[in-house]
Amino acid sequence: MNIGEVSAASGLPIKTIRYYEDIDLIRPARGRNGYRAFSEADVHKLTFLGRARSLGFSIEDCRTLLSLYEDRGRASADVKEVARGHLARIAGKIEELEAMRRALEGLIDKCHGDGRPDCPILEGLARPAGAAGG
Amino acid sequence: MNIGEVSAASGLPIKTIRYYEDIDLIRPARGRNGYRAFSEADVHKLTFLGRARSLGFSIEDCRTLLSLYEDRGRASADVKEVARGHLARIAGKIEELEAMRRALEGLIDKCHGDGRPDCPILEGLARPAGAAGG
């Protein structure tokens, strides 16, 4: 299988597949013409990688997950630990973003948003964080 | 004011301040010795930038916000539009992350996480997204 077909089959861009080879996530064979020759196993791995990435796992996590995936003697506890760590990072990011959202919504609500120059959003950015106007 | 004091006053790392000058967000004066000589206005701008960044605004948004901040004749509607756009991006990201979280939690819940190799997390990553085991 050439890279174009694999791209279509896995849903990953060609560039990404080459990149994954570059960082040693996959090691496709090579034909005499120099073209990458992907096996079914390569396609499975790439699909796996695509799903893991779409769940937000880092490349390093993906590397770990892939090696667990390939290790028939793995302990599921190891997989779970990686997943839990990632889940915690996601939860943290969500909290961060929700704090931003709350702060932004608070400012936006106060801004009349017309042609006049006075603007609580800019004032909020210019003042110390918690300082309510009073 | 030298960069160290400004860093302490604004809460921004020295490197970041230099970087902000590099990309023309601020234009501090220079002393005869080549040191940056910051005015109070520079410090205000940097503090403003720090707050905007902490709310997740991109550098380009910050550039816009800063120019609005400095423009006494601005329309608050313009500020509000920038903020609303950013809020929408944040909300989008939160949704994305929450979808990831739900998917991950679903997988993690199903994994017993012991020494045995069978693992619904890996299976979930190996199969098409919505395909429940049956």
Added chain:
DNA sequence: ATGCCCTCTCCAGCGGCTGGAGGGTCAAGG
């Protein structure tokens, strides 16, 4: 041989810093 699409490698850039090398400046102390 032509044309077209596929593939290859290598280099550069995105955002937003951050670290480090290698050097100049300034104030205090001896």
Added chain:
DNA sequence: CCTTGACCCTCCAGCCGCTGGAGAGGGCAT
């Protein structure tokens, strides 16, 4: 006057995970 040490300077490289583009070669139909 000299040294010490904290500060400041510039420039380059790297982080992550790709992505775009240049320039060249391969494969197949006509």
